[in-house]
Amino acid sequence: MLIGIVGAPNKGKSTLFSALTMHEVTIADYPFTTINPNLGVAYASKECVDKELNVNCNARNSLCINHIRFFPVNIIDVAGLVEDAHIGKGMGNQFLNDLANADALMIVVDASTKTDAHGNKVDYADPIKDIVMVKNEIIEWFSNIIKKHLNIISKRENGIEALHEILSGFKVTKNDIEDILNLYSLSSNKINWTDNEIKKFSEGIIEKTKPMVVVANKIDVPGAIDNFNKLKSAVKEYKIIGCSASIELALRKAAKQNIIQYIPGDNQFKILKNDLSKEKLDALIYIQNFLKSNNDNIQQLLNYVVFDLLDNIVVYPVEDENKYTDHFGNVLPDGILIKRGSTALDLAEKIHTNLAKGMLYAMDARTKKRLSKDYILKDNDIIKIVSTIK
Ligand SMILES: Nc1nc2c(ncn2[C@@H]2O[C@H](COP(=O)(O)OP(=O)(O)O)[C@@H](O)[C@H]2O)c(=O)[nH]1
Ligand SMILES: [Mg+2]
Incomplete structure (x- = not known):
């Protein structure tokens, strides 16, 4: 930006x-x-x-x-x-x-x-x-x-x-x-x-x-x-x-x-x-x-x-949905600015194209509920992207 x-x-x-x-x-x-x-x-x-x-x-x-x-x-x-x-x-x-x-x-x-x-x-x-x-x-x-x-x-x-x-x-x-x-x-x-x-x-x-x-x-x-x-x-x-x-x-x-x-x-x-x-x-x-x-x-x-x-919101991607960490154990390491209306797939793309390519679904770390790729992100969402490629 x-x-x-x-x-x-x-x-x-x-x-x-x-x-x-x-x-x-x-x-x-x-x-x-x-x-x-x-x-x-x-x-x-x-x-x-x-x-x-x-x-x-x-x-x-x-x-x-x-x-x-x-x-x-x-x-x-x-x-x-x-x-x-x-x-x-x-x-x-x-x-x-x-x-x-x-x-x-x-x-x-x-x-x-x-x-x-x-x-x-x-x-x-x-x-x-x-x-x-x-x-x-x-x-x-x-x-x-x-x-x-x-x-x-x-x-x-x-x-x-x-x-x-x-x-x-x-x-x-x-x-x-x-x-x-x-x-x-x-x-x-x-x-x-x-x-x-x-x-x-x-x-x-x-x-x-x-x-x-x-x-x-x-x-x-x-x-x-x-x-x-x-x-x-x-x-x-x-x-x-x-x-x-x-x-x-x-x-x-x-x-x-x-x-x-x-x-x-x-x-x-x-x-x-x-x-x-x-x-x-x-x-x-x-x-x-x-x-x-x-x-x-x-x-x-x-x-x-x-x-x-x-009209940006903030979304926190994590790898461990229970501890809210990345794979090094950092808690909520990244806060990503993203346009309101963006999807879980847009978030994956923002993190890494490969992550998006192999994306299966996302998960809401707060509720542990599965989210589809076209889920519209909400402000302050904590999201795990599940992908075949890391
Ligand atoms: N009183 C006051 N003077 C300011 C303020 N901001 C800048 N100035 C003064 O205005 C002049 C021009 O500032 P500058 O930042 O160089 O302006 P620019 O040409 O628009 O980049 C300088 O003398 C500054 O000290 C402010 O908020 N209050
Ligand atoms: Mg100037």
Whole structure:
């Protein structure tokens, strides 16, 4: 899973990225812990089933702290987008290609309203303008990709197949394409759309395959909460989550330095050092008050994207259905993020293609009941896959 951070310059995208990807602990063998500057790992969190079962898990593909399970997801922070980036303004829009593979996008806006859509300091700038601009630039970027290939697409009898080939790196399925063609009554063979039709298609595909959340950042600045509330009542199209990326970054830095004990997402922390300077202590008290007075935080933001916007559930595969272990004896080693509606066979495929190939049936480890391959998984299911191939 890949989540992209987008927005105009100076809204706090990179600060948010740093805060989301800074951890006290990382999972050593997770493939993405080697980080290039703008690609990192963040952790979505949810109560672990080990609490309900009254055991302590040995989490391996995820982390578990005080019965809160943390699941790795990839985060990418791209350059700032400005109005008319698609005709070369600012840094242009080529860097949006890095978002092709993203499953969802976080649009970062400045709730303090002190930076405009170009990132310049101003007295007032309406964050709604940023949302409109970002969405529009993303649609323009996508439209240009279609335009570039239109000549080839127009020669093909089957337009859906032709589009699907062009969009193979975009996490766009044939079904997605078909749905949008139907929605806007667009022709599907020997496609030769007008610019307007290309734009409609692009808008439809982006809305369907790149769901977005708006992050109202810099909520710590005086007056920002009012702007945030205004934004929430004016924009119904997206969920809007307020946060202060800079405060959360300070918080996670303090946790990393073992100055405080903090579980991401909590609205409190414990100070571990008693020899802090007055300045540091005051800063921590300020952060503590901030946490207590604000409901949203970046952990909720990430959890919203993973579990609500992208509709994932968590399933725990085990080999021993009595002890809830793998064959090394690890208790509930893996928590797997999987789309709601997935089947037991989908889970087997996610674990290993061979496991799926030889799959006979699944078993609910709680009830010991047999489940068919097409059983629709439920959130927090503990599942044993029985297969002829391991
Ligand atoms: N007050 C406040 N300032 C912030 C916050 N997040 C970022 N900033 C500041 O905004 C400026 C731009 O931040 P940066 O992360 O580089 O923005 P980007 O260009 O969108 O990546 C920097 O001066 C940050 O310190 C925040 O939550 N609150
Ligand atoms: Mg940046």
